[in-house]
Amino acid sequence: MRSKIFDDAELERLRREAIPSSNELATAGDEAPQATDQLPRVEAAMDLPVVGDSDDDEMVSHELEQMRSILEEAILETRSMPLENRPRLLRIPLSxxxxxxxxxxxxxxxxxxxxxxxxxxxxxxxxxxxxxxxxIIGAKLPMAGRATKQSSAIPAWRKRIEDRIAKARALIGRLISFRSGNNRPRVVRTVRMAFAGTNISFSQPDITQKLTERIDDLKQKIAAWGKRIRQFTERSRRFNQNRLFQSDQKKLYKSLERPEVCGAGPGPDQANTVAFWRGLWSEPVNHNEGPWTEVVASQ
Known part of the structure; x- marks a missing residue:
């Protein structure tokens, strides 16, 4: 409006599209087309509490009762909802x-x-x-617990690497099957795709060696990709531990504690335990000791 980019008619059209307010439509006069009847009843009624027209008191009270019921339902729902399950509220536009x-x-x-x-x-x-x-304004709230699911989801980079590893392992299986003598069309087609762009043909005498080299190359790639996943995972774990150490040291030390190794089942019978160890310690045993024991004893 300051720069005089649009004329008055264009500004009025943009204003009606952005904020369908009944008072603005009334002040537009003859410039605005007869679009008042085409506006949704709810949108027009939402602006009525600030207008105060006497002709629309019945519609205003109806919309207020509807808003009151929505408010009561939301409060009852929030009271019975744990804090961690509450959805994240969005920043509503100012209008x-x-x-x-x-x-x-x-x-x-x-x-x-x-x-x-x-x-x-x-x-x-x-x-x-x-x-x-x-x-009431129609804003879409995120589902409860979505943030937790996103935080525990697999990262995109790790999923890409795992897909490469899966494809490489499948290709290794096809190459090994072809090297063993499997000449099925699907296997042969996969092997041709694996050697596409090279001067290697199946009629060469050293095709077995080429297959072995290709399999070893794929195995080395799988090992490198697996090492990359371990490095990223270890780096992410160190980063999370350092951040947790700054915020909650007690929680960090508790997460580092090892779980209990002993089971939670019943203990062994006392009579069986005593009989087992008595058979090991109470009965005399004669050991055949070599001459080296006498040498050690004399030293």
């Missing part, structure tokens, strides 16, 4: 419609906040109100 929704929900929270007994319940009320706002 007149969203401001009107927040202004309409604020007075509804007074009853819940006055009945709140502790800080946890107050937090549930406020979080439920934020969820209600997101649902």
């Amino acid at each position: 007149k419609r969203n401001r009107a929704i927040v202004r309409a929900l604020n007075p509804m929270l007074v009853t819940y906040l006055e009945a709140s007994r502790d800080l946890c319940e107050t937090d549930s009320v406020l979080f439920g109100a934020a969820m209600a706002v997101c649902r």
